Amino acid sequence: MGPDRSVSRAAAALVALTALMSAGLAEGETPETQISALKAELAATKGELSRTQSALEALERKVDALAAAPAAPAAAEPPPKLETARILPVNADNPGISFVIDAQGASNTQGSDGAGFLLGTGELFVSAPIDPFLRGYASINGRTDQSFDIEEAALVTTALPGNLTVKGGRFFADFGRFAHWHDEALPFVNRPQSIDQFIGGESQAEGVETSWLAPIDQFLQVTVGVYNSLGADRFDDPSAFGSMKGQRSFSELTYLVHPTTYFDLTDTMNVELGGSLVAIPTGAARELYGVDVTFRHQPGTSSFYQGTVVGVEWLWNNEQFNDVVLGTDPITGADVTGSGRFHRNAGYAYFESFFNRRFSAGARFDYAEQLFGAKDLTRTYSAFLTWQPSEFQRLRFQWDDVGIDGPDDQRFTLQWTAFIGSHSHGFAAR
Amino acid sequence: MASRLVSLAVTLGVTLFGAGPAGAALRVVASLPDVADMARQIGGDRVDVTTIAEGGQDPHKVPVKPSFVTKLNRADALVVQGLGLEHAYLPALLEVARNAHILPGAPGYIDSSLYVTPLEVPESQSRAQGELHPLGNPHFNMDPTQGKLMARAIAEGLERVDPDGAAVYRAGLARYETLLDAKIAEWEKLAAPLRGLKAVSYHPDLVYLAHHYGIQLVGTIETKPGVPATPGHLEELIEEMKRQKATLVIREVAYELPLAQEVAERAGARVVTVSSLTGGLPGTSTYVEFVEANLRALVAAATAGGAS
Numbered sequence: 001m002g003p004d005r006s007v008s009r010a011a012a013a014l015v016a017l018t019a020l021m022s023a024g025l026a027e028g029e030t031p032e033t034q035i036s037a038l039k040a041e042l043a044a045t046k047g048e049l050s051r052t053q054s055a056l057e058a059l060e061r062k063v064d065a066l067a068a069a070p071a072a073p074a075a076a077e078p079p080p081k082l083e084t085a086r087i088l089p090v091n092a093d094n095p096g097i098s099f100v101i102d103a104q105g106a107s108n109t110q111g112s113d114g115a116g117f118l119l120g121t122g123e124l125f126v127s128a129p130i131d132p133f134l135r136g137y138a139s140i141n142g143r144t145d146q147s148f149d150i151e152e153a154a155l156v157t158t159a160l161p162g163n164l165t166v167k168g169g170r171f172f173a174d175f176g177r178f179a180h181w182h183d184e185a186l187p188f189v190n191r192p193q194s195i196d197q198f199i200g201g202e203s204q205a206e207g208v209e210t211s212w213l214a215p216i217d218q219f220l221q222v223t224v225g226v227y228n229s230l231g232a233d234r235f236d237d238p239s240a241f242g243s244m245k246g247q248r249s250f251s252e253l254t255y256l257v258h259p260t261t262y263f264d265l266t267d268t269m270n271v272e273l274g275g276s277l278v279a280i281p282t283g284a285a286r287e288l289y290g291v292d293v294t295f296r297h298q299p300g301t302s303s304f305y306q307g308t309v310v311g312v313e314w315l316w317n318n319e320q321f322n323d324v325v326l327g328t329d330p331i332t333g334a335d336v337t338g339s340g341r342f343h344r345n346a347g348y349a350y351f352e353s354f355f356n357r358r359f360s361a362g363a364r365f366d367y368a369e370q371l372f373g374a375k376d377l378t379r380t381y382s383a384f385l386t387w388q389p390s391e392f393q394r395l396r397f398q399w400d401d402v403g404i405d406g407p408d409d410q411r412f413t414l415q416w417t418a419f420i421g422s423h424s425h426g427f428a429a430r
Numbered sequence: 431m432a433s434r435l436v437s438l439a440v441t442l443g444v445t446l447f448g449a450g451p452a453g454a455a456l457r458v459v460a461s462l463p464d465v466a467d468m469a470r471q472i473g474g475d476r477v478d479v480t481t482i483a484e485g486g487q488d489p490h491k492v493p494v495k496p497s498f499v500t501k502l503n504r505a506d507a508l509v510v511q512g513l514g515l516e517h518a519y520l521p522a523l524l525e526v527a528r529n530a531h532i533l534p535g536a537p538g539y540i541d542s543s544l545y546v547t548p549l550e551v552p553e554s555q556s557r558a559q560g561e562l563h564p565l566g567n568p569h570f571n572m573d574p575t576q577g578k579l580m581a582r583a584i585a586e587g588l589e590r591v592d593p594d595g596a597a598v599y600r601a602g603l604a605r606y607e608t609l610l611d612a613k614i615a616e617w618e619k620l621a622a623p624l625r626g627l628k629a630v631s632y633h634p635d636l637v638y639l640a641h642h643y644g645i646q647l648v649g650t651i652e653t654k655p656g657v658p659a660t661p662g663h664l665e666e667l668i669e670e671m672k673r674q675k676a677t678l679v680i681r682e683v684a685y686e687l688p689l690a691q692e693v694a695e696r697a698g699a700r701v702v703t704v705s706s707l708t709g710g711l712p713g714t715s716t717y718v719e720f721v722e723a724n725l726r727a728l729v730a731a732a733t734a735g736g737a738s
Contacts, residue, residue: 080586085541086512086565087534163503163528213503213528219496262496267484270495298493307493356686357491358658390657391561427526430494 095128098421100184110409118144120415121183133159139182151204163213170206173230174223174258175276177292177313179203185429187352187362189398189413193378194346194368198288198315200231205254219262227254230278251281268299286319306354314347321372344369360386379403392419456592459505461516462489463708464571465542465584467717469509472585472602476595485709488684490656492519502527505538507591509584512543513568540587542580546570549637560654569635569706573642574617574721578610613718621725623732629678630671630693632685635706639724648674651693664693671697678702678731683710702731
């Protein structure tokens with residue numbers, strides 16, 4: 001019952017009481033019955049007044065509570081905005097800058113490395129739009145076993161028609177899956193041995209690359225590129241044609257084609273497929289083929305289980321090598337050198353499951369044949385556990401069992417990685 | 431033979447490069463389900479809306495899928511919640527989507543935060559304070575009075591991209607605002623028991639809702655925004671809850687329930703699950719259903735009494 005209604009009912013009762021008192025006795029009424037009726041009316045009026053008082057007190061308490069509570073934000077109609085979006089200001093004089101620190105402690109049971117600490121990566125990364133048509137980025141990297149080096153310094157178009165993007169300079173060529181990832185973006189402590197041997201670490205290249213996104217609902221992207229060579233650590237390989245040094249004809253350059261596509265299997269499961277071909281038409285006449293498959297389960301809605309990634313990549317290399325060790329003389333034991341074409345295979349498979357937002361764990365198997373000479377084989381079994389205290393800091397432990405010849409080498413690595421500033425490798429490192 | 435080749439080439443060309451049929455609906459990609467529903471409510475049949483994130487997901491950690499790239503590549507408009515909420519996935523997708531019309535600042539980039547007055551704009555952007563949003567707390571969608579402002583910005587954005595549909599978008603906005611006004615008035619009465627209620631949330635995404643309905647937030651389970659709880663922080667939080675007699679632990683559906691339950695149990699409070707996005711709870715496929723479900727859950731927990 002509302003307070004207004006209570007007040008009006010009380011007033012009506014008072015009026016009735018006054019009227020009764022001023023009027024004479026009605027016919028058939030005795031003074032006793034009249035007094036009894038008046039008493040009843042008086043009791044009812046008192047009740048109404050009491051309820052009204054309670055309602056008023058409740059209203060007062062509500063008003064006091066409203067006054068004490070924080071004021072609700074006003075949703076008054078503001079005038080129309082001239083701008084179209086709230087975006088972070090970009091300072092043309094100061095590009096996005098970040099620095100990655102990747103510190104490692106490692107030990108192994110075989111070989112001469114023993115135990116020790118190293119700077120896995122100290123990477124300065126800068127990126128910014130250059131004009132409405134171009135952006136640029138550079139990555140300058142140093143580590144314990146190498147002085148500072150310009151890993152990447154590239155220009156990327158942003159406004160070409162026909163869904164085209166052109167990249168030029170020094171950059172990680174778009175080969176396969178992990179070859180063009182920076183060390184600190186990998187899900188492992190180290191790059192798979194197969195990629196190290198067949199690509200030469202990262203797919204670093206100097207040249208030009210064009211990528212095209214098919215304007216259809218199905219994701220289909222094709223990258224073609226031409227470079228001096230491919231592979232950050234391949235410059236000193238025994239093949240003269242893989243060298244960065246010297247002039248060469250067009251047929252001695254390195255060419256790449258890499259189509260990749262993607263399928264949503266369900267709302268939470270998807271698969272990504274890629275094929276890569278690197279070719280040097282003459283000289284080493286190298287042909288390097290790669291296929292990569294990545295399966296992801298990404299429910300994204302569970303607080304206990306965040307998802308799983310399974311990845312496989314396989315490489316075939318067919319290449320001419322000159323003046324390389326082909327074997328040993330059975331009589332003298334001396335190295336036998338010569339030239340030849342070598343067909344070799346390598347690859348890896350891994351999975352990583354993500355738990356509890358900050359924890360993930362996985363395992364990897366890697367298979368890598370020697371690129372030339374004797375078909376020496378390196379098999380590596382790895383397991384890794386990652387903990388991210390925040391988005392910008394990560395601790396990872398990895399165990400590797402590396403089998404080449406003789407007893408397996410057991411390697412233990414603890415990696416501590418942190419990101420200062422604005423750091424993102426974007427879509428490529430998804 | 432030649433004519434068949436020409437026909438094949440034309441078919442292929444239309445398939446690969448052709449725009450949609452004349453008069454087709456405006457292709458709108460929405461970053462989150464809240465703004466997707468608003469765009470549908472306002473644009474009706476004139477818009478074809480697809481959504482990137484789902485309601486049960488943590489909006490800070492949406493997977494970057496290549497299938498989103500093709501949607502963005504072919505979009506006429508992109509609707510975002512804004513204030514940097516989509517920073518974890520949208521910049522990476524836009525970088526490769528090759529669609530200049532929907533980049534931030536371009537006409538096709540529709541920012542629903544345009545009329546919202548941001549709360550918790552950080553004075554310092556040091557990461558020592560957690561994963562901050564430099565433009566302010568972006569979870570304004572949980573407060574329906576801010577939802578009304580979002581709808582206005584979306585309607586104006588759609589009209590900017592598709593001026594021929596101005597009448598449709600204005601009528602759609604008017605209808606939607608009328609609905610929201612009625613529901614907001616209804617929700618004011620529904621949420622009356624929340625005023626003065628003391629609670630903690632998992633992540634600081636209830637700030638706007640709490641501000642509007644008078645809930646007093648006394649802390650978060652996260653140590654800092656986006657930074658997981660540490661044992662020391664939890665001890666302090668539980669002590670603070672006891673000291674302030676906080677009675678609710680509000681757990682957003684994308685976050686861990688067991689930890690919220692542990693905190694509530696130790697502090698003598700109740701746990702209530704809400705969603706920070708439309709679609710996060712069953713039966714909340716629209717923004718109105720989402721707001722109502724959250725308020726009903728909060729009121730039910732607030733009036734239940736006792737710890738659970």
